[in-house]
Amino acid sequence: MNFLEERIVKDGALKEGNILKVNGFLNHLIDVDITRHMALEFQNRYRGEYITKVLTIEASGIALACMTATQLNVPMLFAKKSASLNVDGDIYSAKCYSFTHQKDNHIFVSKRYLEPGDKVLIIDDFLANGQALLALTDIVRQAGAEVVGCGIAIEKGYQGGGDLVREKGYRVESIAIIDEMDADRHIIRFKGDDNIYTINNI
Amino acid sequence: MNFLEERIVKDGALKEGNILKVNGFLNHLIDVDITRHMALEFQNRYRGEYITKVLTIEASGIALACMTATQLNVPMLFAKKSASLNVDGDIYSAKCYSFTHQKDNHIFVSKRYLEPGDKVLIIDDFLANGQALLALTDIVRQAGAEVVGCGIAIEKGYQGGGDLVREKGYRVESIAIIDEMDADRHIIRFKGDDNIYTINNI
Numbered sequence: 094m095n096f097l098e099e100r101i102v103k104d105g106a107l108k109e110g111n112i113l114k115v116n117g118f119l120n121h122l123i124d125v126d127i128t129r130h131m132a133l134e135f136q137n138r139y140r141g142e143y144i145t146k147v148l149t150i151e152a153s154g155i156a157l158a159c160m161t162a163t164q165l166n167v168p169m170l171f172a173k174k175s176a177s178l179n180v181d182g183d184i185y186s187a188k189c190y191s192f193t194h195q196k197d198n199h200i201f202v203s204k205r206y207l208e209p210g211d212k213v214l215i216i217d218d219f220l221a222n223g224q225a226l227l228a229l230t231d232i233v234r235q236a237g238a239e240v241v242g243c244g245i246a247i248e249k250g251y252q253g254g255g256d257l258v259r260e261k262g263y264r265v266e267s268i269a270i271i272d273e274m275d276a277d278r279h280i281i282r283f284k285g286d287d288n289i290y291t292i293n294n295i
Numbered sequence: 296m297n298f299l300e301e302r303i304v305k306d307g308a309l310k311e312g313n314i315l316k317v318n319g320f321l322n323h324l325i326d327v328d329i330t331r332h333m334a335l336e337f338q339n340r341y342r343g344e345y346i347t348k349v350l351t352i353e354a355s356g357i358a359l360a361c362m363t364a365t366q367l368n369v370p371m372l373f374a375k376k377s378a379s380l381n382v383d384g385d386i387y388s389a390k391c392y393s394f395t396h397q398k399d400n401h402i403f404v405s406k407r408y409l410e411p412g413d414k415v416l417i418i419d420d421f422l423a424n425g426q427a428l429l430a431l432t433d434i435v436r437q438a439g440a441e442v443v444g445c446g447i448a449i450e451k452g453y454q455g456g457g458d459l460v461r462e463k464g465y466r467v468e469s470i471a472i473i474d475e476m477d478a479d480r481h482i483i484r485f486k487g488d489d490n491i492y493t494i495n496n497i
Contacts, residue, residue: 122408123371125364152353156361156371162327169325169358206324 094290096130097246097269098283106295107276114295119246120153120218125160131268132160135216135244138266142241145212146170148233150200150225157246158216165214170207172200172229185235189228200225202232209237220245220267223254230263242266250284296492298332299448299471300485308497309478316497321448322355322420327362333470334362337418337446340468344443347414348372350435352402352427359448360418367416372409374402374431387437391430402427404434411439422447422469425456432465444468452486 094102106114118124147169149158155171162169183204188197207213213233220226226243233240242264248255250270258265270284274292281292296304308316320326349371351360357373364371385406390399409415417431428445435442444466450457452472460467472486476494483494 116405117408121372121375121405123361123364123373125361125368125371128361129365152357152373152375155354155357159325159327159330159358159361160365162325163331163362166327169327170323171325171354171358173323173354203318203323206319 094283094286095268096127098286100127101247101269102281102290102292105281106293107274107279107281108295109276111274111276113247113249113271113274113281115247119157123156128157128160129164131157131246132164134268135161135214135266136164138244139214139242142214143212144214144241145210146207146214146238147216148172148202148207148213148229149216150174150229153219154217157218161214161216161244168206170202172202172232174198174200185232187228187231187235190224192222192224200228200232202236204236207233207236207238211236211238212241213238214241215243216245217243218246220248220254220258220265221252223257226254226258226263226265227261230258230261247271296485296488297470298329300488302329303449303471304483304492304494307483308495309476309481309483310497311478313476313478315449315451315473315476315483317449321359325358330359330362331366333359333448334366336470337363337416337468338366340446341416341444344416345414346416346443347412348409348416348440349418350374350404350409350415350431351418352376352431355421356419359420363416363418363446370408372404374404374434376400376402387434389430389433389437392426394424394426402430402434404438406438409435409438409440413438413440414443415440416443417445418447419445420448422450422456422460422467423454425459428456428460428465428467429463432460432463449473 104117147162150172185202245267248267248270250272272284273282306319349364352374447469450469450472452474474486475484
């Protein structure tokens with residue numbers, strides 16, 4: 094197990110409906126040490142790549158994206174989920190289907206802050222069905238900028254979103270890829286590791 | 296002018312309805328250098344205080360709070376605006392009146408992550424009418440924890456929220472306090488500085 098997988102097993106929990114809770118260090122209470130560690134990991138994996146901007150989507154991706162941008166010494170841009178930016182007029186927007194709410198949501202980025210020539214690293218905390226990531230790549234495409242790749246903390250490999258994004262030609266680097274988890278059996282299995290680990294339920 | 300006031304004058308803009316836009320470095324595109332500079336400023340102003348946690352509210356406060364927590368080497372917790380946490384059952388919630396939408400919103404924090412004994416520094420990007428800040432202090436009070444103080448990037452002094460929070464006995468440290476701004480005249484004035492500065496309109 095790597096540092097993030099270890100932390101998931103130690104402090105994560107499964108709840109009914111096979112939901113992985115990592116509220117204790119990733120997306121509610123933020124452990125700044127592991128966040129910095131993940132940022133360094135993205136920097137290492139994308140070493141040698143020219144990156145001008147980090148892009149994420151509000152809200153839970155912001156801390157990780159901010160730390161990664163700090164590490165790379167480039168600005169960080171976050172897409173907004175509400176249309177308050179609309180009042181500015183000049184925005185890129187993309188559809189993002191929500192399986193949870195079974196409807197299309199939209200995300201927005203001001204045209205002013207994404208330009209042709211930008212080399213973009215997309216960062217997010219979770220990758221499940223890939224809809225949010227694809228919406229972000231669509232916004233980069235609209236701007237005439239280039240996606241260098243994606244950096245994800247936790248990919249739910251069994252939901253197929255990562256493969257969907259990779260099949261479209263994007264590089265996706267996920268620190269922990271979950272191949273299987275089961276709240277009934279209290280277990281989790283990571284890609285590249287045949288062991289099955291016990292994890293708490295809540 | 297201090298570093299943040301200079302940046303507001305240089306890259307901020309006023310739009311009709313006396314709205315200050317700082318999307319270019321503070322709450323859409325994030326300049327990591329000025330964010331780190333602000334985090335260091337909060338660290339300096341609260342030097343000697345014992346702080347165990349940084350608390351903010353999603354979404355635009357997260358980057359600044361994350362950088363401040365990194366500087367202080369403590370965890371960062373962000374209150375959520377949607378009740379998705381409700382499914383966890385154990386939450387603190389507080390009302391937060393929105394003047395924009397003229398209704399009560401609620402913010403949520405999981406009880407698990409805020410405890411009696413916590414010494415909390417509340418961080419946010421903007422302070423206007425003070426409703427969000429008061430809701431955050433209310434959540435800290437519910438947890439039996441203590442508010443050490445608040446660190447704000449931009450306080451709209453003329454809206455009175457900062458005074459309201461200070462009158463309740465909380466320490467509020469704002470890096471830039473705007474005493475006056477006027478989109479028609481393209482001007483802005485900061486607290487403690489008699490000069491009037493020209494600012495762009497959009």
